[in-house]
Amino acid sequence: MRLDKYLSDMGVESRSVLxxxxxxxxxxxxxxxVKDPSMEVQPGNSEIVYKDEPIHYEEFSYYMMNKPVGVLSSTEDRKQKTVLDLFSDKHRKDLFPVGRLDKDSEGLLLIMNDGALAHKLLSPKMHIEKKYLVEIPGKISEEELDRLRQGIQYDTDLIAMPAKARCLSSTEEGSRVEVIIMEGKFHQIKKMFLALSTDYVVTKLQRLSMGPLHLDPALAPGEYRKLSEEEVQALKNCF
Known part of the structure; x- marks a missing residue:
């Protein structure tokens, strides 16, 4: 690997600057x-220092973020802030969010550069559970929750896979429901509740977990941290 690519991959600077x-x-x-940008280096076999700062190479990087409301789950946008804009420290340029949370949704979002792992985590065939906290206006009934558990038709030609759903609280003013799905189609949970009643406009949607990983309660909205080796291995072991 070229020296300038090594440093660029680790988010030090752009290749041209390096x-x-x-x-x-x-x-x-x-x-x-060393003054030759094209010099070949072997990651892990050399101690590389840039401006007196050791730069350690990682083939793959994995992060957990508590995505806040108002931020896009994308890599870049010319007009609106994205989750990658929230990174305050140096980071590699090939990171991407695993799946998406709508702009007005919040909670656990995995960010990585491991395309193969991300594909498996998002594939409905892998049956990776994603848990959400949903808040809606009005009092929801067990009969309505049963329709979610059976697999509700929520679009002209789309039927949701059976979900796990339990009511956390419910009054005439509003309900809080925990929902677990194994899909993640566009606005799926919002549409599932609207299929129950047009009054059930989701007012809060927070992802609590994805597979074996749960949202770290120490992360405030907008904060992130690297996954531990144990957490990465747990993701890889869930298939």
Whole structure:
């Protein structure tokens, strides 16, 4: 791997900037100044320092974020803030959110650059459970929850897979429902509740868990952290 690509992958700077900085002698490999951006390096076999800061290479990076309301689950947008805009520290440029939470939804969002793992996590065939807290106006009944459990038709030609649903609280003013699904189609949960009643406009949608991972209560909205090795392994072991 080229030296400039190694550093660029780790989010240090762009390749064009790094080429200039390397030629200025700002990079050391095993204690020796290197000025050739094209020099081949082996990740893990060399100590690489950029501006006196050791840069360790990771093939894959995994993060958990508590996505706040008002932010897009995408990699970039010219007009609106995305989840990657919330990263305050250096990060690789190939990160992407696993699936999506609507702009007005919140909660657990995984962000990584492991395409194969992300594909498995999102595939309905893998039966990865995603748990949500849903708030709606009005009092929901057990009969209505049973329709969600049986698999409700929520669009002209779309029928949801049977969901797990339990009422956490319900009054005439509003209901709080825990819903677990294994899909994630466009506005699916919102449409599922509207299929029960046009009065059930979702006022809050928060993802609580995805597979074996639960939203870290220490993360405030907009905060994120790297997954531990144990958490990454748990994701890989759930297939």
């Amino acid at each position: 080429k200039r900085e390397i030629r200025k002698g700002l990079v050391k490999i095993n204690g020796e100044i």
